[in-house]
Amino acid sequence: MKTVSVALKKQTAFRLSPELVERLKTKAEKEHRSLNNYVEMVLMSAVEDEPNEVTASAIRQITFLGVEMHSA
Numbered sequence: 001m002k003t004v005s006v007a008l009k010k011q012t013a014f015r016l017s018p019e020l021v022e023r024l025k026t027k028a029e030k031e032h033r034s035l036n037n038y039v040e041m042v043l044m045s046a047v048e049d050e051p052n053e054v055t056a057s058a059i060r061q062i063t064f065l066g067v068e069m070h071s072a
Contacts, residue, residue: 024038024039
């Protein structure tokens with residue numbers, strides 16, 4: 001028999017304005033996602049966009065040196 005591993009998720013509640021909930025629902029529908037899935041994706045994206053300490057240190061050094069980075 002095959003064993004399936006399921007990531008446990010903590011149920012939580014937030015207080016959001018009705019207007020924000022409607023806007024989130026609209027965006028979720030446009031991406032064919034559930035509201036829960038859409039909000040989780042947005043939150044994960046916000047958290048993952050933070051640089052780790054090594055990257056943050058490199059950014060500080062570049063800024064300190066006045067070096068401009070350009071995309072190739």
